[in-house]
Amino acid sequence: MAQGPKRIRRSWIPERKPFEQRAVDNSRFYNSRTWRNLRKRFLDANPLCAECERNGEVRQATVADHIIPISRGGAELDDKNLQPLCKRCHDSKSARERSGRGGMG
Template sequence: MLTNRKYCESHAELHSNDRPSATKRGYGYRWRKVSKQFLKTHPLCKQCERSGRLIQATVVDHIKPHRGNMELFWDKSNWQPLCKKCHDRKTGREDRYPVYTF
């Protein structure tokens, strides 16, 4: 039977209006501290650099969306420095067309 749901049961919770707080999703004190240090050592937006522009990075982006996977969340090889504009653009694309692996 077809339903009018955008997500399967196991992923609907991630996209509901009662989404857990940022802290509950891993973005608490520890994340703020570690991401601030990461941006000190990686101060330029990677995406802007590829276009020949030198723009300050303000966001630590997860290259591959972690979707609640805490191992992937804390994997520094999955992090990149981005400016807010580039991060918002990337996140918008990913949220519009989410890819899940099982």
């Protein structure tokens, strides 16, 4: 019997619910051509992670992050509600938001 990769349980990180159990499913939006084009244009214009820059680091941004999450009323397609982040900073911000401690921005 083949087993999948071993999952490491980190007690300080809340378990992420599967898509079908989430309160908001944004997959249709994030897979839309409109979002993909905006994301590409935004990251081309803002290639460095904003949070790393605030900390004196230089790292390539790979995520166009919604400063105010769509699920909390943030504008979906407004550049003013976006910030360029690297995956590490985005994952950290998302974890804080899920735990109720807020994000950055």
